Amino acid sequence: MARIERVEILKVPLAPKTARTDAIQSFVCQETIILRIHDADGAVGAGYSYTIGTGGSSILALLADHLAPRLIGAEAEAIESMWSDLKFHTHATTVGAITSLALAAIDTALWDLRARRAAMPLHLLAGGARKSIPLYTTEGGWLHLSEDALIEETLEARRQGFSGAKIKIGKPSIAEDMRRLEAVRDAVGPRFEIMTDCNQAFRVDEAIRRARQMEALDIAWIEEPLPADDIAGHVRLSALTSLPVAVGESIYSIRHFRDYMQQGACSVVQVDVARIGGITPWLKVAHAAEAFNLAVCPHFLMELHVALACAVPNGRWVEFIPQLDDITASGMTIENGHAIPSEEPGLGIDWDWDAIDARRDSYFDIRRPG
Known part of the structure; x- marks a missing residue:
């Protein structure tokens, strides 16, 4: 010491x-x-x-x-x-x-x-629950992409070994969002996971309408459908759709997460190590989610979240958005669509x-x- x-x-x-x-x-x-x-x-x-x-x-x-x-x-x-x-x-x-x-x-x-x-590497020091974690990509699902580009990017993600891809939604009409999602589902088939992300764009009525439309496509989750401080709205939505509701990137308190979990307002926890205030509170949220039998699929910061998601037993996915390549000497290890945490002492980031x-x-x- x-x-x-x-x-x-x-x-x-x-x-x-x-x-x-x-x-x-x-x-x-x-x-x-x-x-x-x-x-x-x-x-x-x-x-x-x-x-x-x-x-x-x-x-x-x-x-x-x-x-x-x-x-x-x-x-x-x-x-x-x-x-x-x-x-x-x-x-x-x-x-x-x-x-x-x-x-x-x-x-x-x-x-x-x-x-x-x-x-010790972080993934062992913090728990050591697993040796790898599945990856899904967000890099080919941005809202400005055309339908053809969206299909091409998602097929390429599948070829690269990813097991899922996130598609941004929030076009002016439900029909536009559904057309894009249906095209991607037809292209990748039923075994490839499609996550959707609303970025807090909707009110409760619109979120319910869109979620119900998407149920037929077997969507992995609907992410941030409502403003993050609208817990009551998330409770109502969760009760009215079969889609898993994912929240967390815009939540800054372990007690706020507690309220979501206790009230049944979410079924996927996307706690972000930076926005929650560090590894210390991140682990508390992850273990609380385990007590509620909820999956942890952290938002962003993949280079750090790979170790944390592997440290806890309810880690389910890590989001692939590379952002540190220009200031790191080596990247995250990926094998067969899974991220492998570093065995080097520390966070595992090669600055x-x-x-x-x-x-x-x-x-x-x-x-x-x-």
Whole structure:
């Protein structure tokens, strides 16, 4: 065990490799917040968080001005204590995205440091439930794609070994969405999973209408059909459709997840390690979902979620959206449509620090005085 002596904070903008549009927005830039924690023994842990284009400077300010200085001199192994202390220190701004994203950068770095000091990969340190996890892809299902392009991309995903693909929905009419989904289902057949994602675009009445139309296509789930804070709406929808309802990427509190689970408002939990505030709360949500017999299919951050989804017994899918290729030396291992967690100590992300330093647009270095 050792005390924390130094914290580095960086921001690296990363443009997506392909156009990404959904029912409410376009993904134009990932502001990647990277945080490194140095302890008194010379060990270093690296964690990260992200935005999809806005808020990065606010996360940096929260980290540099308020959170990172409180880490200096703290025991690096006291992760639960630090997470609780930092959350209380920012209680006036929680629960919310900016605070959760900032906490996640710290918490993931602390877990990386712990795993490196223990010489263990994260998937074993956090539970070690399985050795691989199925992948589905989102990269070929964006809303702007034509019907022909959607079919071509989904068939290519199947050829590459993926077991499923996500199709964005939210066209102006049900007929347009159904035509695209029916074309994909006809092309890939009944054994290939089709996930749908609404990105919180609908009101309850419209979500019910669309879900009932899609039932005949044996859809794997309908994701974020309603605004994330409308638990009552999700309860009503879940009771009126046979489609599994998936939520989680826009939920920032373990208690918010609890309310969804207790009220039967979802059947797929998509907890995002950055938006929930780190690995510490992510594991709590995943184990709570296990108690409700619910699958965990995390949102985004595949390079980190592969280890976490393999750590818990109810991990079901990892979402394939590569976003760290430009700042990592090696990518995620994929075999027969399954993601394989790294056996290297730490989070399992092979950061390319030269590329990171070349691309960063912000940097803070916080040290023990003297």
